[in-house]
Amino acid sequence: MCGIVGAVSQRNIVPVLVQGLQRLEYRGYDSCGVAVHTTGGPQRARSTARVAELMEQVQRDGVQGYTGIAHTRWATHGAPAVHNAHPHFSHGAGADAAAKPARVALVHNGIIENYEELRAALQKRGYVFVSQTDTEVITHLIDSLYEGDLFEAVKAATRQMQGAYAIAVFHKDEPHRVVGARAGSPLILGVGKKDNGDGDANYLASDAMALAGVTDQxxxxxxxDVVDIQLGKHWIVGKDHKPAQRPVRTVQAHSGAAELGPYRHYMQKEIFEQPRAIADTLEGVEGIVPELFGDGAYKVFKEIDKVLILACGTSYYSGCAAKYWLESIAKIPTQVEVASEYRYRDSVPDPRTLVVTISQSGETADTLAALRHAQSLGMTQTLTICNVATSAMVRECKLSYVTRAGVEIGVASTKAFTTQLAALFLLTLVLAQMRGNLSEGEEAQHLKAMRHLPVALQAVLALEPQVMSWAEDFARMQNALFLGRGLHYPIALEGALKLKEISYIHAEAYPAGELKHGPLALVTSDMPVVTVAPHDALLEKLKSNMQEVRARGGVLYVLADADTRIESGEGLHVIRMPEHYGALSPLLHVVPLQLLAYHTALARGTDVDKPRNLAKSVTVE
Incomplete structure (x- = not known):
């Protein structure tokens, strides 16, 4: 969600800025722009098209400079339109200000909660607003506070801003200087490398991926923090505005991971990367030991007697599946909360709770806020399941398990979900072992099954042609129901989410036993019902639920294990899974649902990797 790139250099920096935006496209955006410092004042180009079109505009208009900022915007305040796109300018106050060269150029991620109050005060001082954004308020605020030192003006502005923000800003009177600040939204500093032709360049970005190939420092x-970058130097002050030392880390953010290769879309590529992603996530797991989750894990796990899982979206559904594992295998009470709701309700804190956050990016604003809320209530035993080792989530939790899914570009999460499930199953086994609920034989059996997962996933991916035939039917529909029972109800939820995210078909998921309590009223021949049917203890109950659908003229699409004795027939379409996989079955059953969503979206002609109104990394509430 939104992307920032900024730089000071001794060469034209525009190609680096635009290339950085291209590497951030996966985060989701509906407009983009770039601004550079020139002797005549800031110059910019903005577009509501893709970054490739912005590059053409930049070349056509001759936009170039040694200092600049760039942005991809996901609309919050104001519609996706050029006048709302970043960078925003401030020309100063007064009726004639617009006729003068711009003084301040700024880009911003996040939401300023008191922007209306600040806007009203600035309007009284003569500032004219040309957008509906909260970002323009920051731009004018910094201009109003500027007294010859941009760093001081930004520090003063942060004292008045409430909400979440990451900003990068430059002033026409200070060439080779960009100032950044962050609170509640990620921002990084990239230290330039002299051997890449940039001389003494320095950079700002919202994601290390934006600087891949430019610097790994x-x-x-x-x-x-507030940061000041200039040629060959930078400095940082903390939230107390006192000088702060932050370590420089070597980060390999390979741009090659974002190459599409032979696939039509990143989502398709990432679905087929799941065997490798699972293998990488489990690499080095030789036995079930607490240290898989970090130093000190044994002590933490000994001091807890319940689990609280906090997550959003797809990550929330992985947490819902983990609840079944944790309670049935580890025998530990587990609660799963939607992160955006948890922090705003009265709850009963218990310091003997292990707080587990789940996030692909590790920067999800609602999940970070929920984590901090739990910590403020005295629940300090924290662990995160995350795909980014350098993320805020990893830094703020005592323990972590970093999944190794690799960069996930498609907005609809696939390989991040299955690797989260793998990590959560490992956590289940560790807690079961420490609580005396896992024998050596059971441990060996579970480890064998986990090591076989990549091969099992390959067999499931081979079902793609059968799923494609289902997608032809679904592409003509406007609604769908997904059913599951027990451990597979969260998988039905995830399947429905995937379909609605990228095909724009309204889809809902229910525990199959809830059909007769309302949803059955919706069942007609125009309402396909997808059913996840593993051969488990609830199979016979599930078959009864399926008959309820058929009796009402509904059409069933069933993912069945080979030995379930469910046969295709009139109004009943069956895809047989290669093998029953016991407790790990959710990792296999979700893959055909991902493929169904993908091929249905493909048939409907939607933008698979960048679905409308959605963003990859949700860094605002």
Missing amino acids: IVYLEEG
């Missing part, structure tokens, strides 16, 4: 700014 990264400083992760902390909450409340």
Whole structure:
């Protein structure tokens, strides 16, 4: 969600800025722009098209400079339109200000909660607003506070801003200087490498991926930091505005991971990468030991007697599946909360709770806020399941398990979900072992099954042609129901989410036993019902639920294990899974649902990797 790139250099920096935006396209955006410092004042180009079109505009208009900022915007305040796109300019106050060269150029991720109050005050001072954004408020605020030192003006502005923000800003009177600040939204500093032709360049970005190939020397700014970058030097102050030292880390953010290769879309590529992603996530797991989750894990796990899982979206559904494992295998009470709801309700804290956050990016604003809320209530035993080792989530939790899914570009999460499930199953086994609920034989059996997962997933991916035939039917529909029972109800939820995310078909998921309590009223021949039917203890109950659908003229699409004795017939379409996989069955059953969503979207002609209104990394509430 939104992307920032900024730089000071001794060469034209526009190609680096635009290339950085291209590497951030996966985050989701509906407009983009770039601004550079020139002797006549800031110059910019903005577009509501893709970054490739912005590059053409930049070349056509001759936009170039040694200092600049760039942005991809996901609309919050104001519609996706050029006048709302970043960078925003401030020409100063007064009725004639617009006729003068711009003084301040700024880009911003996040939401300023008190922007209406600040806007009203600035309007009284003569500032004219040309957009509906909260970002323009920051731009004018910094201009109003500027007294010859941009760094001081930004520090003063942060004292007045409430909400979440990451900003990068430059002033026409200070060439070769960009100032950044962050609170509640990620921002990094990239230290330039002299051997790449940039001389003494320095960079700002919202994601290390934006600087892949430019520098691998990264400083992760902390909450409340303000950073000043100039040629060959930078400095940082913390939230107390006192000088702060932040370590420089070598981060390999390979741009090659974002190459599409032979696939039509990133989502398709990432679905087929799941065997490798699972293998990488489990690499080095020789036995079930607490240290898989970090130093000190044994002590933490000994001090807890319940689990609280906090997550959003797809990650929330992985947590819902983990609840079944944790309670049935580890015998530990587990609660799963939607992160955006948890922090705003009265709950009963218990310091003997293990707080587990789940996030692909590790920067999800609602999940980070929920984590901090739990910590403020005295629940300090924290663990995160995350795909980014350098993320805020990893830094703020005592323990972590970093999944190794690799860069996930498609907005609809696939390989991140299955690797989260793998990590959560490992956590289940560790807690089961420590609580005396896992024998040596059971441990060996579970480890054998986990090591076989990549091969099992390859067999499931081979079902793609059968799923494609289902997709032809679904592409003509406007609604769908997904059913599952027990451990597979969260998989039905995830399947429905995938279909609605990228095909724009309205889809809902229910526990199959809830059919007769309302959803059955919706069943007609125009309402396909997808059923996840593993051969488990609830199979016979599930078959009864399926008969309820058929009796009402509904059409069933069933993912069945080979030995379930469910046969295709009139109004009943069956795809047989290669093998029953016991407790790990959710990792296999979700893959055909991902493929169904993908091929249905493909048939409907939607933008698979960048579905409308959605963003990859949700860094605002």
